[in-house]
Amino acid sequence: MVNYPPVDRQPAPEWYGRLHVQTADLGPARWFTEHTPGQGGFGTVAGIAAPGFAAYARVLHPAALDGQPVRWATVGAAHGQRVGPDAAWHELIGMDRSYHNAAEYGVPGVWDEHPAEGPTPPAVARALIPVLARHTRTSERCWYGLWNGYGRWDFDHVPAFQTPGREEVLLAGTLAEAVSPISLDEFAELPDLWWPQDRAWCLGGDVDLVSTYIGGSAALITELLAVPELEVHPVAADSGVY
Template sequence: MIGFVGRDSAPERYGRLPVQRDDLGPARRLFEHTGGHGDFGTVAGVAAPGFAAYARVLHPASLDEEPVRWSAVAAAHGRAVTPGTRWHELIGLDRNYTNASDYGVPGVWDEHPGEGPTPPGVARSLIPVLTRHTATPDRCWFGLWHGYGRWEFDGVPTFATPGREEVLLAGPLTDVTTPTQMEEFAELPDLWWPDDLAWCVGGDVDLVSTYIGGTRELIADLLAEPDIEAYPVGPDDTVD
């Protein structure tokens, strides 16, 4: 959530993740290792370039607040999901939903996928898979766009990603979901990466998908995980 009036000063911890106020070295090391930031509006621009393979993880729609896969929505609309499918096209609306006097399919879906960084339910499904593909799951780094929530991050150092300025957080991978457990309006971090730089997870306030770069083995595991709806993409593909 954004646009709060009278925002609070920056917390010492975001959930259980300490806010880093001194050293942005881990962020510099990530982009030095991956060869830059990637181009705005591309998969590598949301996650990071330089990985062997990438996946797009779809944020679920919902029915009565329960998650619904895009494939189920596609079937109800007589369409199919591909790696590049855009949500508004899948349901037959324009990009900003301005031609929607009504939406949803009774008994199938009644709410759009959540825009923003990785939803908590998706994050919980990602954590075990990501953990298997890093030697440092207890030492991870996270980028949080400073425009989220009710906190004012003025005075906290930030690092740049395409189109955003990010606050650096630290902690074990398992703590990435704690902000939404502790704060009503909190978002999860946009960027996640382990200290060994084995992979990078990327999201954004304007997206309904999360993008992940890593080894081919990691991406194969993500694509095979039954609780995750994911598709292979390339680093230069346009994001949704």
């Protein structure tokens, strides 16, 4: 058996971009663990974006062609597939889950890059922020969860809160600062979880997903469905995640 050297991690930062890493009071995240048992289980929409909201949406992370975003619907049409709320990317393109059994990578002139796995991509986040801001009274006071297992930062001694399947470091900042971690460098992940102080909505992602999920009011979800820069589908709280 090969023994690989440990990965050198940088000390946990006090500021993640312009988001302040919380090292004392995790109270703002307590509501994630106070739900009725059985609600928001691992692998469900409510497990990613918190249970109890009136409506939920799935925001697809775009594929790309020559660095430009490509909608799943465009890719699906090229592969003879329809994209619905429960579409799985690997099934859409006729590959196994690890993307290893395709004779050809992409479709010339249609797509050449898979959707980004993990937290919300910055371009998607920028399109979401103004919509989310219109549906909270506290956009200047928001909370964020960053999975402590991404490996670059040593968060071992920073308090974490539990979500289904993950441990998250708590961050604080404004809604406009949600994309600020990219100021660190091009590899910095955005937070997995976002929610405002008034809990009017919750945005959730995960390292293994190619979608972002949002729970909120019916009005919020209706507005998200109409954003031209985004590819969004309504989903149920107990739907699976992809």
